[in-house]
Amino acid sequence: MYKENKKEYRPAWFLRNGHINTIYPTLFRKDPPVSYVRQRLITDDDDFLDIDLLKQSNTRLAILCHGLEGSSQSTYILGTAAHLHSNGWDIAAMNYRGCSGEINKQKIIYNSGATYDLNRVVEEYVQEYEEIVLVGFSLGGNLVLKYMGDGLYYMADRIRACVAVSVPVDLKAGSLNIGKKSNFIYESKFLKSLKIKVRQKAQQYPGFYNIDAIDSVRTLYDFDDVYTGPVHGYRDADDYYTSCSAKPYISSIAKPTMIINALDDPFLPEECYPYIEINTNENVTGCFPKYGGHVGFVQRGQSVYWEEEQILSFIDK
Numbered sequence: 001m002y003k004e005n006k007k008e009y010r011p012a013w014f015l016r017n018g019h020i021n022t023i024y025p026t027l028f029r030k031d032p033p034v035s036y037v038r039q040r041l042i043t044d045d046d047d048f049l050d051i052d053l054l055k056q057s058n059t060r061l062a063i064l065c066h067g068l069e070g071s072s073q074s075t076y077i078l079g080t081a082a083h084l085h086s087n088g089w090d091i092a093a094m095n096y097r098g099c100s101g102e103i104n105k106q107k108i109i110y111n112s113g114a115t116y117d118l119n120r121v122v123e124e125y126v127q128e129y130e131e132i133v134l135v136g137f138s139l140g141g142n143l144v145l146k147y148m149g150d151g152l153y154y155m156a157d158r159i160r161a162c163v164a165v166s167v168p169v170d171l172k173a174g175s176l177n178i179g180k181k182s183n184f185i186y187e188s189k190f191l192k193s194l195k196i197k198v199r200q201k202a203q204q205y206p207g208f209y210n211i212d213a214i215d216s217v218r219t220l221y222d223f224d225d226v227y228t229g230p231v232h233g234y235r236d237a238d239d240y241y242t243s244c245s246a247k248p249y250i251s252s253i254a255k256p257t258m259i260i261n262a263l264d265d266p267f268l269p270e271e272c273y274p275y276i277e278i279n280t281n282e283n284v285t286g287c288f289p290k291y292g293g294h295v296g297f298v299q300r301g302q303s304v305y306w307e308e309e310q311i312l313s314f315i316d317k
Helices: 018-028 075-085 115-125 139-149 171-178 181-204 211-216 220-231 237-244 247-252 275-279 306-316
Strands: 037-042 048-054 060-065 090-095 131-137 159-165 257-260 284-287
Touching: 018 075, 037 115, 048 115, 060 075, 060 115, 060 139, 075 090, 075 131, 075 306, 090 115, 115 131, 115 139, 131 139, 131 306, 139 159, 139 247, 139 257, 159 306, 171 181, 171 220, 171 237, 181 211, 181 220, 211 220, 220 237, 247 275, 257 306, 275 284
Parallel strands: 060 090, 060 131, 131 159, 159 257, 257 284
Antiparallel strands: 037 048, 048 090
16 A cells, blocks of 8 residues: 555535636635745756745745746745745745746747756755755646656755645646546636747747647647647657656655645546555655645635645655
8 A cells, every 4th residue: 555644635515526626726715925036047058947936044945846837926836835934944936938927038948847947946046955845736746756756867965855736647648638528628728828838939939839730739638749749859749748757757756755636636537646656665655635626725714725734744844
């Protein structure tokens, strides 16, 4: 049996539905007052990453990684940043390339396996803090897990732990699952935003992006097959998913890590609950509550959500 965090999430009755718990924070959560200070990091390929910081001379830093088409202003990032910051952690909230409100410079944008950009952020702050933890949500969860396990970059001793929330560790299975009719509203929202970015990049780099194919892109799988994969040097969507999925790397993670995936998450198929991989690695703990939706975990009437409590409890250990 896989190692599980046993603390239960007991939502109000009407939140015991994955879709409602997923949508509720977007509609009803009041964002906490967060006053970031922005720092722009220059990448090795002369692009930029905008990092939003909360600092109060702590010796511990949490690097937060958002999901698909999110940013440091996403509700779940703001909630997590506020909770951790009020409990003794400085915050570095990443904005991936093209996600900070300004389109990035290079041909590429961001993807689920872009650990080179996460490593750039780690290198910027690793000497400044005694402890660093990585916290990723959805796409960002895949990113931090892959970074922790793929062995491509030096893993500094000061990187102490990792938490991944609502994470599609099998990218192909997750992409196909979000293509279901029941997930139409989510997929449509993502595609609308992603297509805007493609049009912006096509203006920057005429001829590089296959803009003629944009109207034929009907699903996220199509988008990754036409754009994400080829733009980032992969043959197609399947090559991208195989190369960037975190699932094969979970067994290699050498630092304390927790994966929080609700069993009613509408985005996640059964392939995204890595029981076997967790069971082979004593460093990784599974936390798979019955309810929670996708980055939901609403605690009605409370400003702090359940997964934010779990993140703090785990990294404080």
